[in-house]
Amino acid sequence: MNYADIKYPDIQDGDGIRVALYVSGCHFHCKECHNKEAWDFNFGKKFTNDTIEEIMNLLKNHYVNGLSLLGGEPLEIANQEGILPLIKKVKEELPEKDIWCWTGYDFEKDVLNQMYTQNKVTKELLKYIDIIVDGQFEIENKMEDLAFRGSTNQRKIDVQESLKKGKMVTLKFGDEVRYEEQKPKIMYFESFKKSEKDLTKTLESSTIAVNFNPINNTIEENVFEQPRIKIKEEKETMVAKGID
Ligand code: SF4
Structure with a gap:
């Protein structure tokens, strides 16, 4: 091997x-x-x-x-x-x-x-x-x-x-609720830009976040200029380990 x-x-x-x-x-x-x-x-x-x-x-x-x-x-x-x-x-x-x-x-x-x-x-x-x-x-x-x-x-x-x-x-992996309940996921512009080339012409600042619904692949129109709440990675790790 x-x-x-x-x-x-x-x-x-x-x-x-x-x-x-x-x-x-x-x-x-x-x-x-x-x-x-x-x-x-x-x-x-x-x-x-x-x-x-x-x-x-x-x-x-x-x-x-x-x-x-x-x-x-x-x-x-x-x-x-x-x-x-x-x-x-x-x-x-x-x-x-x-x-x-x-x-x-x-x-x-x-x-x-x-x-x-x-x-x-x-x-x-x-x-x-x-x-x-x-x-x-x-x-x-x-x-x-x-x-x-x-x-x-x-x-x-x-x-x-x-x-x-x-x-x-x-x-359970611990993060299933995110897609099982079909909640829109918050993606930061930099990661979003990698997967959605179309948006690069309309969004310029790396501080801008957009709402992306991964279930039906739609993008919500509203663009927020204040920092968004980050998904709590530590929380998910705890859930994955069955501690939470
Ligand atoms: S993603 Fe698919 S092709 Fe790639 S290593 Fe895993 S099983 Fe193989």
Whole structure:
């Protein structure tokens, strides 16, 4: 297996401070994927025992919550064999660290009902994974600032509970209320400008905020000149952790 990157410290891919391993190789080729270079299974560096030691040493820091596996596609069969020795070692030597894994496969249809029943490696692999975020990135369901996913179709799954119950058990990311209740989201001009080129000619100041309704992709006409209330990131993190 090859890997594209190791990110440390990483605070975007799972709860708390993390070590994130981006493996190489993905056959899904989602439209507007941000990691296109990692589609190639030969991209990046060889994943070796030294890489495993490097990751283990980073995980040993007491303030690190866990390991995140992204890609590329960690659950491609060739990559499952590559990551198995790493996550087995993590759970044997550092059982307090949690392991999250992102996959384009559908957890119920592809992972539980097929890979898990047909492939010995998958069966062992799932024993060590705490959370899977499943589903391919869908540009039509993309929302800025979602917690730990790019589009609203992606689900957070409690792997060990799902295995115990024999059916998929999902968890809340903590920010679902924003789109489930169809509330307009406040976007600051700079981030808005990146996604909506048309508005750049009418809005000039970076202090201006606009209301953007992500459900029907409409822009509210009113433009506010005073600073707007920022979405409270800390609050969302607390909700995601189930503290609030
Ligand atoms: S599954 Fe992930 S890495 Fe693969 S193409 Fe889709 S977004 Fe990119």
